[in-house]
Amino acid sequence: MGGPAAAALDWGPLFLALRLAAVTTAILLLLGTPLAWWLARSRAPWRPAVEALVALPLVLPPTVLGFYLLIALGPGGPLGQAWAALGGGPLAFTFSGLVIGSVLYSLPFVVQPLETAFAGLGRAPLEAAAALGAAPWDRFLTVAVPLARRGFLSAAVLGFAHTLGEFGVVLMIGGNVPGRTRVVSIAVYDHVEALEYAAAHRLSAVLLAVSFLLLLAVFAAGRANRLGPR
Amino acid sequence: MTGVEVRLRLARGAFTLDASFTAPERGVTAVFGASGAGKSTLLRAMAGLERGDGRVAVGDEVWQDSAAGRFLPTHRRPLGYVFQEAVLFDHLSVAGNLGYALVRTPRERRRVGLDQAVAQLGLGALLDRRPEGLSGGERQRVAMARALLRSPDQLHLDEPMSALDAPARAEILPYLERLHRELAVPVLYVSHSREEVLRLADHLVLLEGGRVAATGPLTGLGASLALAGAAAEDDDAGTMADAVVAGHDEEYALSWLEVGGLRVTLPRVDAAPGEVRRLRFHARDVSLARHRPEATSILNVFPARVVELRPAGPSQVLAVLRLAATGGGEGVPLLASITRRSAAVLELAPGDEVWAQVKAVALVGRPTAAAAPAPPPARP
Numbered sequence: 001m002g003g004p005a006a007a008a009l010d011w012g013p014l015f016l017a018l019r020l021a022a023v024t025t026a027i028l029l030l031l032g033t034p035l036a037w038w039l040a041r042s043r044a045p046w047r048p049a050v051e052a053l054v055a056l057p058l059v060l061p062p063t064v065l066g067f068y069l070l071i072a073l074g075p076g077g078p079l080g081q082a083w084a085a086l087g088g089g090p091l092a093f094t095f096s097g098l099v100i101g102s103v104l105y106s107l108p109f110v111v112q113p114l115e116t117a118f119a120g121l122g123r124a125p126l127e128a129a130a131a132l133g134a135a136p137w138d139r140f141l142t143v144a145v146p147l148a149r150r151g152f153l154s155a156a157v158l159g160f161a162h163t164l165g166e167f168g169v170v171l172m173i174g175g176n177v178p179g180r181t182r183v184v185s186i187a188v189y190d191h192v193e194a195l196e197y198a199a200a201h202r203l204s205a206v207l208l209a210v211s212f213l214l215l216l217a218v219f220a221a222g223r224a225n226r227l228g229p230r
Numbered sequence: 231m232t233g234v235e236v237r238l239r240l241a242r243g244a245f246t247l248d249a250s251f252t253a254p255e256r257g258v259t260a261v262f263g264a265s266g267a268g269k270s271t272l273l274r275a276m277a278g279l280e281r282g283d284g285r286v287a288v289g290d291e292v293w294q295d296s297a298a299g300r301f302l303p304t305h306r307r308p309l310g311y312v313f314q315e316a317v318l319f320d321h322l323s324v325a326g327n328l329g330y331a332l333v334r335t336p337r338e339r340r341r342v343g344l345d346q347a348v349a350q351l352g353l354g355a356l357l358d359r360r361p362e363g364l365s366g367g368e369r370q371r372v373a374m375a376r377a378l379l380r381s382p383d384q385l386h387l388d389e390p391m392s393a394l395d396a397p398a399r400a401e402i403l404p405y406l407e408r409l410h411r412e413l414a415v416p417v418l419y420v421s422h423s424r425e426e427v428l429r430l431a432d433h434l435v436l437l438e439g440g441r442v443a444a445t446g447p448l449t450g451l452g453a454s455l456a457l458a459g460a461a462a463e464d465d466d467a468g469t470m471a472d473a474v475v476a477g478h479d480e481e482y483a484l485s486w487l488e489v490g491g492l493r494v495t496l497p498r499v500d501a502a503p504g505e506v507r508r509l510r511f512h513a514r515d516v517s518l519a520r521h522r523p524e525a526t527s528i529l530n531v532f533p534a535r536v537v538e539l540r541p542a543g544p545s546q547v548l549a550v551l552r553l554a555a556t557g558g559g560e561g562v563p564l565l566a567s568i569t570r571r572s573a574a575v576l577e578l579a580p581g582d583e584v585w586a587q588v589k590a591v592a593l594v595g596r597p598t599a600a601a602a603p604a605p606p607p608a609r610p
Contacts, residue, residue, distance in 0.1 A: 124317045127279055130304040131311035132380060133334035138305075142330070146321040 010199065012179060013187035014206060020095070020183060021163040024102040028110040028159045029152070031103070036114035036155075037140070055112075057105050066172025069101050073173060093175040098183075101169045110159040117151020118144065150221070157218045161211050232289050234259070234384060234416050238275050240282035247271050247282065247440040253433055255289065258410045258417040260431030260448070262424070262457075268440040269420040270314075273386045276418070277311055278304040288384045288416070308339070310377030310385040314393050316369035318361035324372050325357040331379035340381050347375040350412070351405055367398035371405060378409075385417045391426065406430060407595065424457060428470060428510060429595045451537075451550065451563035458513070458548065458565065467513040467548060469563050470594070475501045484529075490562040492553055495529040496591050510592040513548060516566035519585045520576055530588040534564060536580050539573060547573045551586055564588075 039051055057065060072079045073091040079100075080091050091097040121144060129139040145152070167185040174181030182190075184207055191200035233255040240247045247268045253259040261269045275282035278294065278301070286294040288309075293302050318327050332344055348354055351371040361369060370390055377385060390406070391399045410417055410430060421427050427434070427448070434453040436444040444456030449470045458467030473487035473494060485499040487507060494509065501507055523531055538550040547570050552561035564586055578584070 124313065124315065125319060127304070128311070128313065128317040128319075129330075130279070131277060131309065131386075132331045132376065133305050134330075135303075135305050138334075143319060147319070149321075 010187065010203070013182050013184040014203065016095075016179070016181075017164050017183035017185070017207075020098055020102060021160045023099055024106060024163045025110070025156055025160045027099065027103050028106060029156060032107065032110040032114055032155065032159075036111045037118055037144075039111065039115045040118035055108050058108050062105065062166065062168025063172055065105060066101060066169040069097075069104070069169065070173045073097050073100065092173055093181060095180055098170060098174045098181055101173045102163045102166060105166055105169045106159045106162045109162045110155040113151045113154040113158060114148065117148035117154075120151075121147050153221055154218055157214050161214050164207070164211065232287075234418075235285065235287040236272075236276060238272065238282040238284040238286065240271065240275050240280060242271070242280075245271075245440060247275065249435075249437065249440070249442050250284075251435050251442050251445045253416055253418070253435070255416055256414060257432035258419050258430050259433040259435055260427040261418055261420045261435045261437060262427050262431075263422065263437035263443075265422055267437040269422070269437055270388050271440075272437065273311075273388050273418060273420055277309055277386060278302060278307055291383065305334075308380065308383045310380045310382035312370070312373050312377050312385075312387045312390045314389045316361075316366075316373035318364075318369055318372055318376075320361050322361075323357070324353060324359050324361065324364070327361065327372055327376050328353075328357075328379055331376045335379065335381050342378050342381050344379065347378045350378070350409065351375040365398065366394045367401040370394065370398075370402055374405065374409065378413075382415060384415055385413065387417060387419045389420050389422070391423075392421075403429075424466070427457070429508075449563075451552075454563055454565060455550065467542075467565050467567060469511050469513075469565050471509045471511070471562055472506050473509050475499060475503050475505045475507060477503055490553065492532055492562065494588075494591055496593065499593060508594040510594045511564055511588055512590070512592065513565035513567035515589045515591075516551075516564060517587045517589065518549060518551075518566050518568055518572070518576065518578070519587060522585050523587060526587065528587045528589055530591060532564075532586050532588070534584055534586040535561070536578055536582045536584060538580055539578060541570075542567065545569055545571075549573070549578065551584070553586065 035050075035054070039047065039054070070092055071077050073083075074080050075084070075090060075092070083091055088096075091100065125143050125147060126139050129143045134142065165185060167189070170181065170183055171186060171189075174183070174186075184203055188200050188203050188207070191197070191203065234253040236252070237250040238247060245266075245268065249268070249272050261272060263269050271280060274280045276286050276293075281301070282294075283296045284294070285292070285296065291308075292298075292300060293307050294300060318324075319330065322330065328344060328347065332340070348357070351374055353371060353375055356364065356368060356372065361372070364372065370393075374390070387406075391402055394402065407430065419427075419430060431448050434444065434446060434448050434456065435442055436453075436456045444452055446452040449472055451469070454467075454469040471489045471494075473489035476486040476488045476493065478485045478498060483498040484495055485497070485501075487494045487496065487499070487509065489509070496509075499507060518534075522533075533554040534551040535554065536549060537552055540548040540550065542548040547568055549566040549568055551564040551566060553564055554561060566586060576584075
């Protein structure tokens with residue numbers, strides 16, 4: 001499925017990266033929201049340990065994370081075997097494997113803005129909602145989520161943009177399978193290695209523009225929120 | 231007749247709340263005390279926001295009974311709660327904030343409609359506004375309307391005026407007074423302001439260090455002495471009475487009010503005969519005489535009996551009196567702040583009959599409960 005004409009811009013890796021980022025962000029919002037809620041409110045003694053685990057991808061070299069994932073997801077690894085036992089195909093060097101890796105790698109970028117937003121709410125609005133007859137789920141959906149909407153926006157965009165730009169983890173567990181795991185960052189690397197600077201330029205410029213626009217959207221939304229009482 | 235019954239215990243670090251009291255089913259119960267006495271904690275525990283041990287019953291409903299393993303979570307307790315800070319939902323308009331309470335109140339228990347709450351708190355012009363744009367007083371009015379729209383069985387007001395400046399307080403107070411008068415549910419009003427308590431409350435729960443130091447009707451002797459004792463300034467002791475306007479002397483611009491079979495004269499009160507007004511007798515305005523004073527400029531002179539003499543500082547004595555009762559009952563309580571020397575010269579002792587001269591009577595406001603000052607009428 002690789003790009004037919006070598007000279008034209010090869011959109012495949014870009015679309016693959018966008019698809020990976022979208023799927024990863026969706027999963028991260030689903031998993032990260034309850035996790036951030038718990039982190040923001042829990043006083044459990046093991047909370048710092050969980051927090052440290054979530055933040056680990058911030059400091060760990062992506063290749064280290066990717067290496068462990070490769071071992072875990074491989075046919076002989078625990079996750080790979082469990083997945084196979086459930087009837088799943090191989091994980092390493094597949095799009096599914098990339099999603100798993102990206103979810104772990106971008107976790108802190110989604111969880112931390114959400115946690116900050118939830119912690120910033122304080123308990124007062126939720127207590128007020130309880131006193132007005134709202135059950136816990138109701139309070140969460142009608143008070144906590146709307147009041148933390150800035151945090152959700154930041155989390156989604158940071159998670160998306162960060163996944164779009166990842167390289168090391170993808171390289172380790174995805175390899176470089178055109179159409180399946182060859183995302184834009186890898187494609188750029190390939191082009192440079194092959195001294196195809198023009199192609200590398202084109203892809204890099206697109207990625208640069210997309211990332212800038214995403215961040216611009218976040219900061220513009222933040223500004224509108226601060227200025228407009230609407 | 232059922233009111234509010236509370237027996238709660240709760241430890242928070244070094245502080246322990248251990249409070250038991252009952253409050254009438256109508257009218258305002260002031261939860262009064264110094265800061266740190268546990269007033270807010272008590273209200274929070276009653277609302278289920280803090281988990282205390284014990285029992286909370288309002289009317290026929292038991293909200294909590296540790297012995298029976300019952301604990302209704304806050305959202306299932308039919309209460310209205312107004313916090314110190316209004317705590318409006320900033321992502322909703324004023325109308326949205328009000329609607330939040332209304333849609334969560336089952337249709338069959340709704341007693342307060344949106345229009346009624348909006349009218350009662352004067353919110354008509356604010357409905358489309360966002361909470362950020364409101365003044366402190368406006369925010370608190372929205373919070374009160376929102377609490378009312380729960381159609382609560384009990385209303386909790388946790389120092390609703392403490393975060394407001396003086397003009398905003400003045401703006402809120404009339405709404406509070408009206409609210410209390412018109413509401414047929416018990417109101418628990420936390421305050422550390424004696425002035426607010428005297429003006430708004432009917433019943434007192436005095437907290438000291440997490441315990442109930444005194445409780446009773448605000449016009450009773452117990453509450454008066456408790457309040458006198460809790461006052462930082464000793465010279466502000468006094469008693470309260472809810473009196474019925476009996477008539478006016480238009481020539482001299484005076485009014486007569488009756489309480490406990492006695493007739494009190496005051497500068498013309500703007501109220502029709504039959505209306506109830508709350509009076510405050512400051513102890514410093516009351517003097518005592520052994521014999522009936524004659525040819526005196528003081529209009530209010532009543533026969534009284536000395537109940538107790540309490541030392542109040544190096545030179546003063548607080549004389550606890552009961553005015554001679556004609557209509558039955560114990561007689562209206564009265565406090566007189568006199569010098570120790572006068573007490574010695576008059577050879578005052580408990581049980582003595584004296585004459586109390588009241589130099590000035592302050593009109594505090596209108597009592598909030600509709601109950602007449604006479605013993606409460608029996609109710610089915």
